[in-house]
Amino acid sequence: MGLFVAQILTGLANAAALFLVASGLSLIFGVTRIVNFAHGSLYMLGAYVGVTLMAALPGHFGFWGSILLSGLIVGLIGVVIEICVLRPVYRAPELFQLVATFGVILVIQDLALMVWGAEDRLGPRAPGLTSVVRILGEPVPQYDLALIAITPFILFALWWLITRTRIGILVRAATQDREMVGALGVNQAWLFTGVFFLGSALAGLGGAIQLPKGGADLLMDLNIISAVFVVVVIGGMGSVTGAFLASVLISVLNVFGVAYLPQSTLVLMYVVMAIVLLIRPYGLFGREEKAGEHGQVGEPDRPVRPFGTLGRALTGLLLLALALLPVFGSSFSQVLVIDILIFCLFAASLQFILSTGGLVSFGHAVFYGAGAYVAALLITYADTPMEVAFLLAPISAGLIALVVGWFCIRLSGVYFAMLTLAFSQLGWSLVFQWNEVTGGDDGLVNIWPSAWLSGTTSYYYFTLVFVTAGILFLRHVVHSPFGYALRATRDSARQAEATGIDVRRVQWIGFALAGAIAGVAGALFVFSKGSVFPNEMQISKSFDALIVVFLGGVKTLSGGVVGATFLEGVKDWLIRLEYWRLIMGLLIICVVIIAPDGIVGTLRKVADRIGLGRQEEASR
């Protein structure tokens, strides 16, 4: 009984920091409709700033003063981010805003490395709260009790601010109709900045307040962000009360998970989230989202059309050059190009569902990983011939996508994205923690192709054929009646429904198709490397693909391919630099602000301007 109570208290204390960060994210989303992925970075900054301040300021006053100051400083950093990065992209489609915040994550990671170094910092103990209290015989740290006491006050203060003050009323009004608030004489730009300040300050407070229980390190930004998203999604985007309840739920669950089911701690959180979303698709306290409600419908796409002579000639030349590579290139260059080709196919499959289907998936890597793991498991445990494993991998990936899709396509927009993220995390934690079967972190090794493909050159051609076929197939689908139907569901689900298109089914099949193609890429990957590790399924893999599609240009299939080639090519020499994340992050932010059409889109516009594109159109 005593242990049980102590565990609950630990969970409640852990909930304090999580609630601060999550309520900040929820507030920011509620008003600006921006899903701020960099929110974990603000939390990390709060911790680092707090450590530095606490070292400088002594005593009780110094400790608590440092926490408040950290919140203030991080709030101001948030203001800088809002003004420099987000203001230019408020009108842009959601995906662009997300990618911009990815850029911010990378920049902050390297800036923190520059300022504080790579070494982890241990947080100081809170003066006067260093010992433990015995509750029912179990020791409970005094600081935990202090946190438990503080959290309700913060909840109350936020509740009061939002429901009882003029600022709170304006904020809630702006959540619904920014333009109208402006037309009534309110300067909504500063309202947004104010909310961003408050949200960032809460994240900073969260980072500083957890110091005595943890510390500051360079991984805490990504470590907390998935938990924070789970909390915000379970609680309902935009609801502070929801964030509070969900933080408590997740933190307590985590403590019990660690104690009784140490093998499933990671999975547990996502299972809870999936269950909540199945019962209440918009979270416990969330409001239903309607597509386009906030005026974020992008400009109309230009109609897709088959390549003209020029396009065909260029594609042909590219394929010819690739086919001739083994004649001229070293085997190292072939290995490099194999990597690029596989990534291209993966990115193209994401681009397909994202652009043609309008379904922004945050967890596409789970299907890539599924393809790789299914092949690897078949080889390891069933001695399946490589050819059969290679065939079964994409089929299984497609089936998994069918199951995941069944849950996810019932939602749209940010909630869809979050649920796909949850499923991918579920998949990742499964392979990561199920040591007996998947080898956990050690991965599965010795997964080589059959003898006839064992040479680098023969596997190079094998990859080239499958990647080309896969991309051509996707292109074909986009131009088929099914592709038209899919685009109709993207542009107007209601209109499509009224025309007799079964919206959900079309989206479902599209989603599964994209998953299967990602599975092909995964299977190609596992046989090219001979091994597979859980990081192939991690969030960062999904994000890489999103960034790539975005950099290349969202609107064309070639965008994914060009972006993937660019990133894989650039990464090789970029990661040799000490601060490559900073450069990459700034590059991403610049692209978002200056060339939001991506590489292909921008080239296309340039081509249009000098008359290339027009001629093609006229010749048809």
Next chain:
Amino acid sequence: MLELHDVNSYYGKAHILSDLGFSVGRGQVVALLGRNGAGKTTTMKSVMQLVRPRSGEIRFDGTSLVGLPSHKVARLGLGYVPEERRIFSDLTILENLEVGRQPRRQGAPNWKVETLFELFPNLWERRHNRGKALSGGEQQMLTIARTLMGNPKLLLLDEPSEGIAPVIVEQMAHTIVRLKQEGLTVIISEQNLHFARMVADRAVIIEGGEKKFDGSFPELEAQPEIRDAYLSV
């Protein structure tokens, strides 16, 4: 008080207003008449800078409005009541009014929550209800009351009689006459000639974004061909 000169506004490539110009004097009630798609709403949005005119000049009390952010236009004393009402459906009536509140203004009637509830007694009974629980007529009253909380000198009313019950339309007409008595300048856009005649001093008829008529109602009645060509009666 408000002058438009050669205003040209676009939605993307569609040319909506072409060389539109008219003026409104202090204390006047002007009816902007025209069919669906004639450009009435765009005219109002252009004044509020919710749609940015590509060329032309819009002056309010001598200050140029073109290029100002909407909230600055509102703070000069222009109140906009949109056709779709756009009340904040998750906020209560009192909270909706609070969003519209602006400091009192020289040369404009000063409104308080209490005086507005006198003007719209139905809203008082439902003051703690959320916007989404209101009927169409109540929403229309709320959106006018919300804009009045900003103490405007000039009120832009976009199709106030649309989609509400005839009894309420009559009440609306009385309200507009009352606002005029308070000294407010009003522009209302209307398709309903009968309603416009009840409340307005002058009519401006637009069609295809161009001005076709500008004069008093007796003048308009003297030219039935204009009425037949540009208004659906």
